[in-house]
Structure formats: C-alpha cells, structure tokens
Amino acid sequence: MSARLPTRAPERTAETAPFWDACAGGRLVLPRCDRCHELVWYPRRFCPFCASTSLSWVELSGRGTIYSATVIRQGQGPYRGVGPYCLAYVELDEGPRMLTNIVGVDPTRVEIGQRVRVQFDPAGDDDALPRFAPDT
Amino acid sequence: MSIRGKALIAGAYEHPARVIPDRTLAEIHAEVALGALADAGLAMSDVDAYFCAGDAPGFGGLSMADYLGLRCRHTDSTETGGSSYLIHVGHAAAAIAAGHAHVALITLAGNPRSGGPPPGGSGRVASAPESEFENLWGSTVAGSYALAARRHMHEFATTSAQLAEIKVAASLHAQHNPNAFLPQVVTVEEVLESPMVADPLHRLDCCVITDGGGALVMVSPEVASSLERPCVNVLGQGEAIKHTAGGRIDLTYTGAVWSGPAAFEEAGVTPADIDYVSIYDSFTITVLQTLEDLGFCPKGQGGRFVLDGTLVAPHGRLPFNTDGGGLCNNHPGNRGGMTKVIEAVRQLRGEAHPEVQVPDCELALAHGTGGSLATRMGSATVILGREAP
Numbered sequence: 001m002s003a004r005l006p007t008r009a010p011e012r013t014a015e016t017a018p019f020w021d022a023c024a025g026g027r028l029v030l031p032r033c034d035r036c037h038e039l040v041w042y043p044r045r046f047c048p049f050c051a052s053t054s055l056s057w058v059e060l061s062g063r064g065t066i067y068s069a070t071v072i073r074q075g076q077g078p079y080r081g082v083g084p085y086c087l088a089y090v091e092l093d094e095g096p097r098m099l100t101n102i103v104g105v106d107p108t109r110v111e112i113g114q115r116v117r118v119q120f121d122p123a124g125d126d127d128a129l130p131r132f133a134p135d136t
Numbered sequence: 137m138s139i140r141g142k143a144l145i146a147g148a149y150e151h152p153a154r155v156i157p158d159r160t161l162a163e164i165h166a167e168v169a170l171g172a173l174a175d176a177g178l179a180m181s182d183v184d185a186y187f188c189a190g191d192a193p194g195f196g197g198l199s200m201a202d203y204l205g206l207r208c209r210h211t212d213s214t215e216t217g218g219s220s221y222l223i224h225v226g227h228a229a230a231a232i233a234a235g236h237a238h239v240a241l242i243t244l245a246g247n248p249r250s251g252g253p254p255p256g257g258s259g260r261v262a263s264a265p266e267s268e269f270e271n272l273w274g275s276t277v278a279g280s281y282a283l284a285a286r287r288h289m290h291e292f293a294t295t296s297a298q299l300a301e302i303k304v305a306a307s308l309h310a311q312h313n314p315n316a317f318l319p320q321v322v323t324v325e326e327v328l329e330s331p332m333v334a335d336p337l338h339r340l341d342c343c344v345i346t347d348g349g350g351a352l353v354m355v356s357p358e359v360a361s362s363l364e365r366p367c368v369n370v371l372g373q374g375e376a377i378k379h380t381a382g383g384r385i386d387l388t389y390t391g392a393v394w395s396g397p398a399a400f401e402e403a404g405v406t407p408a409d410i411d412y413v414s415i416y417d418s419f420t421i422t423v424l425q426t427l428e429d430l431g432f433c434p435k436g437q438g439g440r441f442v443l444d445g446t447l448v449a450p451h452g453r454l455p456f457n458t459d460g461g462g463l464c465n466n467h468p469g470n471r472g473g474m475t476k477v478i479e480a481v482r483q484l485r486g487e488a489h490p491e492v493q494v495p496d497c498e499l500a501l502a503h504g505t506g507g508s509l510a511t512r513m514g515s516a517t518v519i520l521g522r523e524a525p
Contacts, residue, residue: 011268041383042269048382068290068387070282071335072274079274087279087334089385096383101273108335112290129272 005085005101005131006078009124018057019043023128028062028118030096031055041096062118063135064090067097069110086110090132104133138402139226142233143240144360144367144523147176147353148481150459150474154317154466156347157250161193162203164245164349169204172351177363178239183353185210185237187228189220191246191253191469200243210237216377216514217506218416221352221473223516226373228354238356245349246469252347253469266380266512278342278419280508282334285421287387289336291436296336298439299420300327303340303463305447306417310460312489317344318464341420343461348468350478360523368484369521371405371499374398379512388436391515392429392503399501399517400431407431410519411497412483413454414476416505417461425510426503427454430517449492458483458492473504477518484522498522 010020022029031040033047034054040046046053069088072079079085086107089097102110103119117135120128149171156164165188173180186208192200196213200206210231214223221244228240246252288294304324310316322340330340360367376394400406407430415423424438432454433441449455459465459479462472480500482488499521506514 006274008272010272013265015265016268038382041380042266044265067385068283068287070279070286070337071332072276072279072282073332073334075274076276077271077274082274085274087273087275087283089283089387097385098383099270099273099275112286131273 004082005103005121006082007121007123007129008078009127010129015045016043020127022057023120023130024126026120026128028060028130029057030060032058039094039096041098061093064092064116064132066102066110066112066114066116067091068112069102071107084108090116101131102133103131137233139229139233139373140371140402140404141369143229143354143356143370145352145370145481145520146355146360146363146365146367147172147178148478149175150350150466150478151348151468152315154315154346154348155249156247161191161245161247161252162200164247165192165200165243166204168245168349168351169241169243172241172353175365176353176355177365178353180204180206182239183241184208185228185231185240187212187224187240187242189213189224189244189471190215191244191471216516218418218471218473219504219506219514219516220471221477222373222502222504222518223375223514225352225354225370225477225518226375226516229370229373232354232356238359240354242352242354243349244351244468244471244474246471247347248345248470249347276334278334278337280511281419281421282337284387284425284509285336288421288425291388292439294424294439296328297324298442299341299424300324301442302417302420302423302447303327305445306457306461306463308448309458309492310464312491313460313465316460316465317346318460337419337421343418343463343467343472345470346466346468348466350468350474352474352477366485367523368481369523370518371521372399372401372403372519373517374402375514375516377514378510385511387510390425390429390505390510391513392426392517395515395517396430399519403519405499405519410499410501412458412480412494412500413456414480414500414502415456416472416476416503417457417463418467418472418505420463422505422509423456426505430501430503450494455492455494458488473506473516476502476504480520484520
C-alpha cells in the first residue's frame with residue numbers, strides 16, 4: 001500500500017545530510033546531545049534542551065508506538081490525488097515523537113497505541129523516506 | 137511596567153466583503169485602515185505607529201508605510217500567523233504606555249479565495265528548518281489539527297458530537313450577521329454528516345476560507361479623551377510560543393496555558409469575571425482546547441463544557457464569537473485574530489447584533505492561535521474592558 005505514496009527525494013542541508021544518508025542505507029539515526037544526552041527531533045546541529053552545539057549521531061531501534069494518527073482524505077502538492085493516507089506521530093522507543101506515515105495497513109484502521117516499525121521507501125534515485133508499518 | 141489602562145482601542149473595522157477579486161492586497165490594507173480610522177474619528181496623518189504581519193505584501197511595514205504615506209516613529213511586524221494581531225495589540229499598548237506612540241494602526245488583509253496565498257502560506261515557510269521533516273509525509277493544516285483532536289479524544293474521551301456543538305453555536309450567531317460567509321444554522325447531525333477532511337475533523341469542523349481584512353486603531357488616554365466614539369480599555373495581554381520541544385510533542389494543550397494566565401494577571405481578573413469571549417476558531421478543536429487552557433473549564437472537560445448551549449449568545453454561560461467567528465463568518469487571509477478583537481470591541485461598545493449582544497458586557501477576552509495547534513504555534517490573549525462612562 002505504501003508504493004502509491006509520493007516519495008520525492010529529500011532536500012539535504014549541511015545539518016540534515018547525515019540523517020538522510022543513514023535513511024538511504026536503511027538506518028534511522030538522530031543527533032544526541034553530547035552534554036545533556038537528549039535525543040533531538042527534528043535533526044539539527046543544535047541542542048534545544050541545553051543550547052549545546054556538540055551532538056553525535058546515534059542509531060535508533062526503528063520501533064515505536066503511535067501517539068496520534070489521522071487519515072487525510074485530500075492531500076496537497078505531491079499528495080494530491082493519492083487517496084486517503086495516514087499521517088501520524090510515532091513515539092520512538094528512544095523518546096522523541098516524529099511525524100511520519102503509517103503504511104502497509106488500511107489507514108482507517110490505524111490506532112493510537114499500536115506498535116510500529118520503521119521501513120524505508122525508495123525516494124528519488126538513491127534516497128529513502130522513513131515510514132512506519134504495524135510491527136507484527 | 138504594566139499596559140493596564142495605558143492604551144485604548146478607539147477604532148475597529150472589518151471589511152464587509154468575503155470575496156474580493158478586483159483589489160490588490162495593499163489596496164485592501166488601505167481600505168480597512170481608512171475604515172478603522174473613520175470609526176475612531178482620526179485621520180491617516182494622525183498615525184505615528186504601524187503594525188502588520190506576514191499577510192502584508194512586499195517588505196511588510198516598509199512597503200505598507202510607503203503605500204499609505206505613513207510617518208511612523210514606531211513599527212512592529214511580529215509574525216505569529218493568525219495570532220499576530222493580538223500580539224500587535226499588546227505591543228502597541230506597550231509602545232503607547234512608554235510614550236513611543238500616540239496613535240497606532242494595525243492592519244490585516246488577505247485574498248485566498250481569489251487566488252492569493254493558500255492556507256498557512258508564506259514562501260518563507262518552505263525554507264524553515266522543520267519543513268522537510270513535515271512536508272515529505274504530506275502534512276496539511278487540517279491534518280495537523282486533526283492529530284491534536286484525535287489525541288485529545290484518546291486521552292479525554294472527547295467526541296465528534298461535542299466538537300460539533302461549537303460549530304452549531306457559531307452558526308446560531310452567524311444567522312444574524314448579513315456579511316457572514318455561511319449564514320445557515322447547522323445541526324450537530326449536519327456537522328457529523330459533512331465529508332471527512334482529516335479524521336476526526338469534518339468539513340464543517342473547519343473554518344471558512346475568505347478574502348477580506350480588518351484594522352484596529354489604538355490610542356493613548358489623552359487622545360481617547362478627545363474622541364467622540366466609545367473606546368475600549370486594554371487591560372492585559374499575554375503571548376507565548378509553543379513548539380515541538382525537540383520532539384517531546386504534547387498535542388493536548390496549547391500556548392494559551394501561558395498567554396492566558398499572563399493576560400489575566402495583568403488585567404487583575406479571572407476567567408469567572410469574563411462576560412464574552414472571542415476564541416480563535418480555525419477548527420472546532422482549536423476552540424475546545426483553548427477554552428480548557430484559558431481556565432474556563434478543567435483540562436479534558438472541554439467536550440462537556442460546550443454542551444447545553446454554553447457558548448450561545450446572549451444567555452449562555454460563556455457567549456463566544458457572536459459574529460459567527462471563523463467557523464461561519466470570516467477568516468480573512470486564513471488569519472482569524474483580527475476579527476476576534478473586532479467582535480470583542482463591538483460587544484464592549486454594545487454594538488453587536490441585538491440578537492447576540494451580551495447584556496451589560498463589561499469584560500471581554502480575545503484569543504488568537506497561529507501556526508499549528510499544540511505543536512509549533514503562537515498564542516496570544518487580550519483582555520478588554522468597557523470604557524468607564
């Protein structure tokens with residue numbers, strides 16, 4: 001079911017390239033603050049918890065729980081005309097809540113509290129977009 | 137320093153049209169500026185401070201001061217989406233209190249119905265550091281509010297029928313507003329049967345998309361004493377930015393938990409003292425969460441609070457959005473903050489429609505929400521009082 005969702009290549013910046021490079025390799029990573037040890041979503045070279053500029057990339061389990069979910073009936077831009085799709089916040093097992101899509105399941109049957117696992121949808125030529133599917 | 141009692145709203149004007157295909161944005165700004173100045177009994181040449189937000193064309197305040205021929209010694213173009221104009225009210229009051237200005241003009245204009253910028257839309261948003269981590273997954277404005285609604289339902293057993301009561305109350309008010317975009321009274325069933333936009337939000341849970349605009353004129357007490365029209369006292373204001381907190385997102389509360397108490401403290405009043413509220417209503421869930429966060433009911437009780445006609449003027453416990461609000465009347469440029477203040481001014485002047493005028497309305501609260509809901513958002517609360525006779 002995920003094949004029909006748009007997967008344009010992400011636009012990298014100097015701050016976010018390591019995140020997208022990891023996705024392309026099938027790994028979910030986030031920056032962790034070297035000082036206060038908090039994981040930071042969305043990826044950046046700045047810690048919004050303690051204002052440190054020293055962060056290191058760490059690999060995550062790719063597992064999480066759905067914190068909230070909606071079915072968007074009419075998407076916009078690249079999502080126009082793709083039909084209903086699920087937009088959700090997934091609470092990663094390591095803590096942060098990230099926006100994503102839930103795929104591989106009827107979007108109207110997605111529920112808060114459901115366990116999910118990351119998958120990487122090919123995007124552009126060499127990139128990949130992290131989406132989540134029920135963890136069975 | 138407090139702004140309490142140091143500045144007044146002397147003029148308020150809402151553009152009567154909801155579709156304006158034949159005017160430029162600058163022209164609509166000028167039209168509402170003239171309307172508010174005429175309401176106050178002042179002239180463009182009296183203005184010495186100008187406030188506008190991201191809806192102003194070109195270079196914002198610079199372009200508009202140039203177009204209008206203003207001579208400003210104070211300006212502020214704070215941009216927090218639809219809540220910007222309630223922040224401008226606070227900042228204008230502070231500038232007047234500090235003696236930096238005597239007559240402040242605040243304007244809003246937009247034309248999304250006629251091909252102007254779409255909801256949420258300035259080009260700068262695309263370059264925001266967070267954009268790529270939301271847009272790639274097809275996030276929409278309605279979708280982000282729906283995520284907050286769904287979580288609120290999960291934690292507090294809030295229902296779609298309860299949310300629909302908010303639309304019903306707005307529609308009962310809009311039927312008396314000849315300019316309202318949606319003047320038809322709707323029922324809970326009609327809201328629930330309208331097409332789903334983003335679960336659990338139906339089409340009738342959403343505000344209207346309209347062209348239009350509005351303006352306010354704020355003055356010092358000295359200037360106010362020379363004017364014939366009744367002015368409205370600015371008693372307190374609070375503002376806050378809530379954000380995604382490094383990913384520790386909590387969708388169940390808004391920045392009103394901070395802006396509300398600050399405004400109440402400055403005004404020296406409590407929620408129980410308020411006679412009328414203008415609550416930002418981009419979606420029904422926006423109203424419900426805001427009412428809780430401002431302290432009109434405990435957290436999680438908003439769904440029960442809005443039942444039994446609580447919000448319906450003139451005799452509900454807490455009459456709200458008596459112009460029909462953004463849900464039915466007007467949401468000019470996808471920015472509902474300006475019209476929230478304007479209807480509060482009408483209520484305090486006793487100039488709301490007679491069918492919805494709150495009897496003996498002395499204290500009003502106007503609240504603005506900008507950006508998304510409960511994630512990255514601006515919140516602003518203004519408390520206004522009837523001028524002492």
